[in-house]
Amino acid sequence: MLGLVPFSAYVVLFLALPTALAVGSGFLDAEGAPTLANLSALGDPVVLNTFGNSMLLSAVTAVVGAVVGALVCYALLGSRSDGRLRSTVDAISGVLAQFGGVMLAFAFTATIGVQGIVTVLLADVWGVDIFAEGVWLYDLPGLFLPYIYFQVPLMVITFLPALEALKPQWAEANATLGGTRATFWLRIGFPVLAPSFLGSLLLLFANAFSSYATAAVLASQGSQIVPLQIRAALTSETVLGRENLAGVLALGMILVMAAVMALYSVLQSRASRWQR
Template sequence: MRALLSGSVLGLVPFTAYIILFLALPTVIALATGLVDGQGHFTLSNLTALGNPVVLSTFGNSLWLSALTAVIGALIGALFCYALLGAKPTGALRFVVDAASGVLAQFGGVMLAFAFVATIGIQGMVTVFLKNNLGIDIFANGVWLYDTPGLILPYIYFQVPLMIITFSPALESLKPQWAEANAMLGGGVLGYWRHIGLPVLLPSFLGCLLLLFANAFSSFATAAALTSQGQQIVPLQIRGALTSETVLGQENLAGALALGMIVVMVVVMTLYSLLMRRTARWVR
């Protein structure tokens, strides 16, 4: 009884409540709504909608958008992290970058969509300047900003800071003794990165890449505010299914779509957990 009331156990109560309310409960709701019909009877008919070409196309859009922005964000963020290796951990530069990354990684939703519309929208500041002064019309080939390709830049905007936050500890785990030992044995810079640096950092880099993929795949607010028409990605299609249960003639389609997203996220986060377990051997 004393063990149950100990401080360490009580400290888990807020975290446990958070997991139950925002992870376990939504998963149960998705399963319950995705596997029952309008009368509350168990059925697998809702899952057949996942094979519909429209739904498959939507999942495809979400997958390629998430993968593309994750790769670009991971590469740019890794370069930023590498550039910061020479900065003092307690210096002003490192403090500013860490603070800015923490803020920008959470800067999404309607605010981010408005920022891009005001900057490079049809009547955005940069758009008008380029058209009036340089004769460059960035919308000459269509209004791409308000379609699926237009989500790439906003997603990269918050993917890069997230990569800086998550990948910096891995780069800092590279011990100076490893570079010294490599130099004493006659190894060069390329040899160090080929045989020491990259093998150590690869699991962490791939883990961060998966985290960025999951972050983009589950993003909703920015896409909902920026794309005014259509349901090009899965979160927007779930919103459409919730507002109109007659989509594709299927009841509880939103639950089936959410279940499909849960499957993708479980696979991604399982791989992420395995990679982070391997990375933990070096990041200490």
């Protein structure tokens, strides 16, 4: 058992301790004495609104990302898993899903920023001013497109392995029994894939809910979503006139994430029935 000590100590120091300190700080008052008073912040209209924004952003981008990503996975069905097409799509998806952050903020500023190429083209060629009602790229509405941009590739990475669970024999059985392509998908494909699809959808939700970098660079001020509100709470003494708000927000985030991930593991175990 002694051999397990270094890793355990590391995980305790750099995962368990920071999490406990983060959440614990929400239960301390300005003098460091324990209190439950800060928790009332989770009922503050401003905080509730921020959580609402975060959930809306995560839900919409997760659904769009899941549907488009699943279509891409479908298009890849039947391609060789060690082929050039698959490994290129895998690599592109990996980069866009995990490496994004700061780069995505730059990319969308260059695309639909005030001087972005799409903005300029739309204005010059069709006379459409996408910012007629004010510049929305650096605010909540501006986060949707960049988030979808990293959600679709994440869906491809997580959902593609599930599609491999569809056995060619099922398609053959369906055809032998006189089924059409439509009956295959309606009666076999969708029901078998449903748990994996919903599981991936939840993973996408969790991913958007916890992302920080893209939003932080695009919306350099303000606290439209929870991670940005944590930034505000960390960089200034008091936000909304409350102490230790960051800890309370962290607790709220972890509660949401834990609920999502618990549901995810339930769906995963259902999905694995077909992956033997």
